[in-house]
Amino acid sequence: MPPVVIALDGPSGSGKSSTARKVATRLGLAYLDTGAMYRAMTWAVLERDVDVEDAEAVAEAAAEIVIESGTDPQAPTIIADGVDVAGPIREQAVTDAVSQVSRVPAVRERLVALQRQTIASSDGIVLEGRDIGTVVAPDAPLKLYLVADTAARAARRAAEEGQAEVAAHVEATAASLQRRDAIDSTRTTSPLAKADDAIELDTTHLTLDEVVDEVVRLAVKAV
Numbered sequence: 001m002p003p004v005v006i007a008l009d010g011p012s013g014s015g016k017s018s019t020a021r022k023v024a025t026r027l028g029l030a031y032l033d034t035g036a037m038y039r040a041m042t043w044a045v046l047e048r049d050v051d052v053e054d055a056e057a058v059a060e061a062a063a064e065i066v067i068e069s070g071t072d073p074q075a076p077t078i079i080a081d082g083v084d085v086a087g088p089i090r091e092q093a094v095t096d097a098v099s100q101v102s103r104v105p106a107v108r109e110r111l112v113a114l115q116r117q118t119i120a121s122s123d124g125i126v127l128e129g130r131d132i133g134t135v136v137a138p139d140a141p142l143k144l145y146l147v148a149d150t151a152a153r154a155a156r157r158a159a160e161e162g163q164a165e166v167a168a169h170v171e172a173t174a175a176s177l178q179r180r181d182a183i184d185s186t187r188t189t190s191p192l193a194k195a196d197d198a199i200e201l202d203t204t205h206l207t208l209d210e211v212v213d214e215v216v217r218l219a220v221k222a223v
């Protein structure tokens, strides 16, 4: 039997990461944060002083960069060129550049191949990203597309960064999320999109536990 695959897609800050990790833990599945892989690739591209606007240079660099992901939902790991980059990939410089790097087809080809290998070697896995249901795992038995108001998404991200009380920070976070969503959903290669057979879940007014309960309920029904 092929491994059980749960695909969680949606824009930045829609609650995918926290949801995916909790769902994977509850169901005893592996977990893969594909956004962390694109961030790790971006970190390594920036380390090499490559101009992220230069798609050809990014593609050339990407061919040499080695990304490794650990899939334990309780302790996921992300390594780029042998360096643990779990911290650095959350820095603003990476966040600002990741959507440029992610739209380069050669970057996507490499990472999608890695993601499919990870699926194939697992006994079941929850993947979160932008193109899991449409491109990486189009045959996944359960596909969810999480959405939430921009204000709610920005407040969550700002809270994660420990700055929820600073209104200006929430505003700047909202602008950064919208900018990334715009690039992610208009790029030519595998843009952010809801798969036709994905279930849309609006998390604006739901707590994390309510979202997790709903995804687990749908997962038990689907697989």
Ligand code: C5P
Pocket: 012, 013, 034, 035, 036, 038, 039, 098, 099, 100, 102, 103, 128, 129, 130, 131, 132, 180, 181, 184
């Ligand atoms: O999920 P996260 O916000 O960490 O993703 C960072 C960026 O990585 C996204 O804004 C997008 O540009 C890119 N990404 C992607 N495809 C995925 C996952 C992430 O292009 N499957």
